[in-house]
Amino acid sequence: MQTTEQKQNNHKRTFNTAEYNFAFLDEGSKREIRRKSLKAVAIPGYQVAFASREMPIGRGWGTGGLQLTLSLLGRQDTLKVIDQGNDDSVNAVSIRRLVEETSGILTTEETAQASIIQSRHRIPEEKLKFDQILVLQVPQPEPLRKVERREERTRIQHAEMDYSAMWLTLYESIVKWGSITLGADYPVMVHERYIMAPSPIPRWDTEKLHQSHHLTLFGAGREKKIYAIPPYTNVQPLEFEDYPFEVESFDGLSCRHCGSMDSFLDEVVDDEAGITIHQCSDTAYCRQQQERIG
Template identity: 55%
Template sequence: MTGAVTGTVTGPVTGPVSAPTLAELAHPPQDHTYAFLDESAKRELRRTVLRAIALPGHQVPYASREVPIARGWGTGGLQATLALVGPQDTVKVIDQGADDSVNAANLRRFIARMTGVPTTTDATQATLIQSRHRVPEEVLGAGQVLVLQVPDPEPLRAVESDLSAARQLHADADYGLLWLGLFEQLIRYGWIIQGASYPALVHGRYVISPSPIPRWDVPKLHQAAHLTLLSAGREKRLYAVPPYTDVRPLQFDDVPYRVEDMNGKACVRTGAAHKFLNELPQEGGSSLHELSDAGYGETLLRGREDGQVRPGATYYDDEGGFYHDGYLAR
């Protein structure tokens, strides 16, 4: 018999089976793509991140997209975060250590709305941390990603205004002008006054501007277990410090690198010492000090209240010792 259907039918046949409708096959309607950026933009940024990891410290260009915040307010960090964040992530956003500043709150709200991911103020619980000008006090671990907003990625700009010439100096690993600038500071002032964005040599090859983080935070990038991404949206550059990579601030053999002096100072709210503190001027000319890392301060206060919450290990111990022995001069 031609055209016969072979095989067996299992289960009762109750009638003709209707094909699913287009509405049933389509995703629920939404007014944006996941994480706001279109898929091609996210793929390009992820490729840029891979190139930056492969060449530690090298500035990799990318096509910076428009996002609903102004240039100079963290567009680079936001784009990197949106390209990497996934449903399994927990996000923390800080602005100079604060979780509740206008910049941090708005970026956190936007990321949560565009992705639906949970947010936290605890650095140890976050898988993705976007920060403006600070590295958390608690030691970040493997699997965590720190995204730093960068206003100016070029460490040579102060000594070489021609960007084409600066790129050639990077290619030749010729950083003599930077060393000369540090030497002039030493001769003129008796010490190196360079504060935030202190130049650092990554993996013995490229000198970077490690965002406007204070000198206190630069050593935290050395041999860190976490990945650090530094993204400048306005300048369309991204560079990285991969896990377990050497990061050495530029220093002369007889003039050791020193961080901000926090000796004799303590947080007025938590009593924490040998941590990076903000100065709070008072009437009469005196000053109080408060932890710059607000999330760490909250953890300390909660731990005192219930006795169960414990902060993670910090880069600087209670005596001011850095967690990598011998890295900093005491």
């Protein structure tokens, strides 16, 4: 038995085994998520159903991603958690603290130092390496939900590769507005077989999934689905020959902190001055750039 004093001294790197299993989830839950994630890797872009567990954060707040992360984690891992590119937002901090407290592993804000990166709505600007795993939180895993609201039907449509309703919607958008009006969560075709929702990442990030060095896992806790894109897999945004896919344009704009002209920028409106200013969405990348220029 440790005394309270000793416990406090050790607080940083130990955790009380009696209170939680390593990485919070029980081994049975981890095993199921692990089995499903392996099948997800086997069939790129296909949504594998899993028994999403109750987590100490609300469904829709990243429970799918968190369950994947907790099942992946080992004592050697270093975790980075980002929310809309930001390491310091409440959601990212809460998830990071939960993992720290229940596993005692190291966490980081440096993209290059992390072995697992859990992210909501962004892929880091820094190109991920082959030994890193990206876990994306997914609110709505079904790309066809916009055109068909019944799960039973969308499953059949995926099975039969019947994507006509999706293509028709894109076509109608061009007829009506002159371009495809989808922004974030732009649907992609994975390994020439399944249409997949890449989670609400901006179009800017979509191309980072194509033939990437790293493995990407997607977790939807509320919708109880896991899916994956293995490294070096074809990921094509849906497009027409005469209406090609386009990423967001920041022509002539740069980050107000680091001056970067080739990163994804957030718009910030300064009400007092009445002007719109821009800054990097990826805070870790921005800090790195600032340090480089001194």
